Amino acid sequence: MRLKTKIRFQDKFCSLLFLTIFFIPWVQAQTKVTWWAESNADRDPVFQKKLVDVFNSSQNEIELVMEFKENLNDILRTAMVAGEGPDIVETPGPSYVKEYQDAGLLQSMQTYSDKYGWKDLLLPWSYNAGVFDGEFYSAPKTYETMILLYNKTLFQEKGWKIPTNLNEYEDLAKNVKSSGMNVFSYGSTGWQPTHEHLAGMYLNSVAGPDNVYQGLIGEKRWDSPEFVEAIELLRKHMVDEGYWSGSLENYYSLGWDDFHAQFANRNAAMMTIGTWTFQATENGFKDISDDWDWAPFPNLTSNGGEPSFLLALGTTLSINGQSKSPDSAAKVIDFIFKNKALVLDMANDFNFGEFVIPLKYTSADFGDNVNPKVRRYLIEFAEATGKGNYGYTTWTFWPSEPGVHIWKDMEVLWAGELNAQEYMEDHEKLWSKARRKNATLPVGKR
């Protein structure tokens, strides 16, 4: 009896010793990779469960720790400048990447990109937007575009059609207004840069993406007549015609919930907004009999033509220059890029308003659970941009100073204190300054 106990004890002791020798060093050998992300109560649990937990259980080498922070940009900048911060650096767009990269606070990911073949996995424009001084520094975490949402039921009832040129656009606006509704629902309270959504749409739709590209690469001045005309047309539609929420003052006064309610309640026939809104729009129409749909924003010229999708990156991922585990951080990013199913599943949870990584999707990638309207958007976007039918958003391709000017000083124009020509002359001056300071952002060859 005693011998048996002794043997059992010896067994247990040996097992414990075995575990101590082999298990503990293995635990200690795990490399910790930190990633700070902007906090969002709805999204954080999904990131934790579907990305962090899945990644950590998929291998034993790396432990991914995602920390969700309020006011990420401010905290991140302070930490990075102090030589600290996470291994994986999340920024709200290329203009931030440019500042970090210029300051030498990021590591080039070119070696990892070459090693893992990221260039082949990502949509070309999104890859190019991450190339600074010839090297790959930032990977896209989510992409978006501006679209025209409309109340499909209302349009069918009234016999309205999506406009394809400027005349049709203005005629439709007249008809909508005569029906006692606002043409578009939108507002800027709480987020002043909302104006740049409209500015970007008009610059591309009126002046055309080719001209915008010329402006971005410095081959065309921003005070050229095409751009002035675009900005003047936006001023006319906003201030004189009150297309957005009925008047400029209402546009200034309405916020996210207000303009979604206005659209769902038939107080406005359409809404000009980014694809980040899919979730909110779907929720707004959930309990009503009306249905919604989307269309690309038309070209606002007399001839019209095939509309373009504006390219925009929501957030980006880079590797901290001070990271002690850049290889492991790159493995995390690679895990994401090579798991299309995981990305699509998570993006679907956010109704494709977040974590829409610009991978090369095909229709076969989408399951039946994906909202058909969203699926159509993803496929059409990929097809159109693949054909070169794309334009440029200000928050992805404009350097910081002209990028702020486009929305902040737009109000001065709308207040009548400047005309469109003067406004664009000021804009050109800021672009010249940005070029002198080498602060322009990467734009892939068109």
Next chain:
Amino acid sequence: MFNFSKNITAWIFLSPSLLIHFIVVAIPSVLSLGLCLTDWNGFGKINYIGFENFYELFDDRVFKKAVLHNVIWTVIFLTIPIILSLTTAYLLTGIRRGQLIYRLIFFFPYMLASIISCQIWKYIFHPIHGVGNWLSQYGIDFLEKSPFALKETSLYAVAFVDGWHFWGFLVVVYITGMYQVDHTYYESAELEGATKFQKFWYITLPMIRPIFVFSLMIIIIWSIPTFDYIYILTQGGPAYSSEVLATHLYSQAFDRFNVGYSSAIGTLMFIYVLIIVSIFGILQKMGWNI
């Protein structure tokens, strides 16, 4: 006589808070002042550029607008809330029953977080859900559009909301001062047949002068870095119509990455506050009872 042992004890007790103050406030402030002579963008290399930021500032039309708005803001707060709170405090001293309830009511907005006060007033002036829309049904349409969204009224509308939150604080401060006034002065004045206004003007106001002047000083100083109400309600817009120095500074530092330039704005704000404090200090040295 300088009592060394007594003073050293005081310094020992002061040293923890002094140390924290130096680390958290003084050193960063001095460093920040130094940044005004650089072109730092908040990320990378710091280059010395002399007084270039200041030359640029004096050509900056938004900066000039912001200075003007700060002056208007100061004038508003030196008049309306002070007149209102002095009057209210004086009237409240005459109330025997339920005075505490009044005090609480007036002080309540001061206890609210700025974000809550702002949301309340945003809803009140909301063009769809606010009182303006309701009043317009009866033909009263002056509030049909939110005053925060009109360039002619935005600054005054925000000042109104901030004033609404602030004046209760002044009521409590003044009422505390008024209670310190010896009651026999009022009794003598009453015997002489003084009116309520004469008692206020010739007894109350001179007797609470130190508190009154202190309130003027803090209003002038607090008006310079005013930020939260403006940022939450209008973000300085529309068309910079409510832009003040602090919102301009913030926009330069965090939207445009011009940290050196925003430090120049901060330096001028600091110099202004220093001048105000010095003036009050000099007046005190000259024997003014403040």
